[in-house]
Amino acid sequence: MSVWRVVYVRFGRSIVATTAEQRTDAIRSFSVAVPREALDDLGRRLAATRWPSRELVEDRTQGVQLAVLQAVCRYWASGYDVGRVEARLNALPQFVTEIDGVEIHFVHVLSRHEDALPLIMTHGWPGSVMELLDSIGPLTDPTTYGGFAQDAFHVVLPSLPGYGFSAQPAEVGWDLGRTARAWAELMRRLGYTRFVAQGGDVGAGVTDAMGRQAPEGLVGIHTNLLVPALNDPAALPSGTEQERAAQAAITTFQTSGNGYFVEQSTRPQTIGYALLDSPAALAAWMLDHDTDAYYKIARAFLDGQPSDNLTPDRVLDNITTYWLTGTGASAARSYWEAYGADAPAAQNPAPPPDVGVPVGFTTFPGEIWRTPRSWAEQAYSTLDYFHAAARGGHCAAWEEPELFAAELRAAFQPLRAPSR
Template structure:
């Protein structure tokens, strides 16, 4: 595995190009500029654009992010960008954290120190982790796939090779959104190397074993399926577009930074525990740092296309198969529709199921302390799997 140090540096001409595009934006009209019922609020997006143009300083954000230990590794011909922060404790456990869309590796910025150095935050140093945070292929500073088929299933294989290349033969996995799918595939595909998987979202592609000879769908499970159908009808247009015609969408959002900002900012508002006020949870600079990473990455087609790849390779079970790898689930109240525990237990060995008091889809950003505590608690009884076997006498 070809491993090298990495620092973010966006060329000056790309920053100037962005500012030119922001200055010459042609905004749409709106019946009510303040409301969000038809999509991103015109008043908010105008204010976000003005902040991006006149107050936001990419170089400040770039310098802050570059304090994280970042690397590039060539895995199966793809250059994968990742953060690798070693833990401080008697026996840190290796853990790969995977983001989703419209997030990025910066989703994990707040939670990394809570996991790598728990003692510095008032927790037991025995709960420390060596944390690896890769950028998904085609996201941020990871190279885009050059051929079809790079789904969460395939990403799980890439992450196994990445972690093994870093010297971690056995490790844990954690993620939300697409990262939950990657983590679930790691648990399913590589049970001998994955100590456990902790997720804060159940992938929409998860279809447990159902049918003749298996328990029928319960009332709670049917309520969940009905909720998903209603949610998809009201809120799922973005996923339908990204999973069927990602290339068409990419033309407009590759050319218009404000179009990209509106596409992403609406999701941060709708999917977070913000009570309708996105700035109650995220600052303008936090939103724009994430959006800027998508803009400067120049790979929007790939970041959308993973939805199509996931649809073509769903996390579906056709038999009574049940994954033995321990699974932990943190359920945040403002998350997208989440199934009952029984639905997940049809296919996975659920050992922890936590109902969180607050937070939404972007859990590592919104509630890093709560998520970190649940991760530590889930993996605590599994750490014995890292200990070498005792030597026999004689």
């Protein structure tokens, strides 16, 4: 396979790229180069932030607390190494390729172990490939992390269209199904004839769609968010205490915790102006996702007590990626595409086909709701792995990369081809 060198530099909305080849299906190597003026501009904007008065409650019920956001921005301006995003990504093999008119960025790390199973893993919102980087080692090199050589994966981490270093779609129609088809094409271009897929949050929606499309080569999926539960939670079993607790958690989320979801699925452009103009507004918007992650991040910045892997530096790696690539608005539009009533996918909805490949599911204790096994079984007739993890939350791969990798090893172990 021929590979060409490509360097992208983004500042605001501008993109400068150099390439030696115009073939649309070419896979080209990629590196990040952030101009000094972009970092200087970030510092100036942080220093010029206009702060609102303090919230009138003692918790997050009015939104991100002033003390938390000021601590985040203070560390961002004076304690955080703004070169981390560039350094961390450039230490890994990165590539871009155009699929269906959009340039897709991805990290592709090969295992040194023979017969490693190819895995494509999709991040969510407010995430990026940055949230998945610490899982690469445990997945590709399991012997270093308490596993066996036969547990290894080749890992492909694409950036969703409109997120991070992938290009922003120039037309509507990039819903979950279209992204799922793009991922199948990506794996085909990489030469993988047998692979598995994993995702959480938005990535769970993409992975669920891949399972229903059942592209050639896909032999199984794993998710850690039960996407079908959001469509009609009342249709799910509610006879046990665990089932009722899960339904109550979804109700709480849909009535008092999903402001970002409603805004992004109905008016993503409106919030996008603030997200590209103010780094403080971007940070606040991204922190205000779910209660468990919010308080873990708050403790990390206020008390210096990070929850396992969720350190201030790693939190800011993710936020900084959004800021430097100017993708706050385009990432928000993905919710309009996937869940908006005015999106093309909503105009003629058809009942989705059943998932035809084996499904693995892990529920984590800090998730927005803890999925009962009965729900996963109703959603997926091909469920063949279910486990309730002891630790972790909504961004499980970010918080607990080793435990997360162990879940994937267990879920996909029956799907591995016999050793040659």
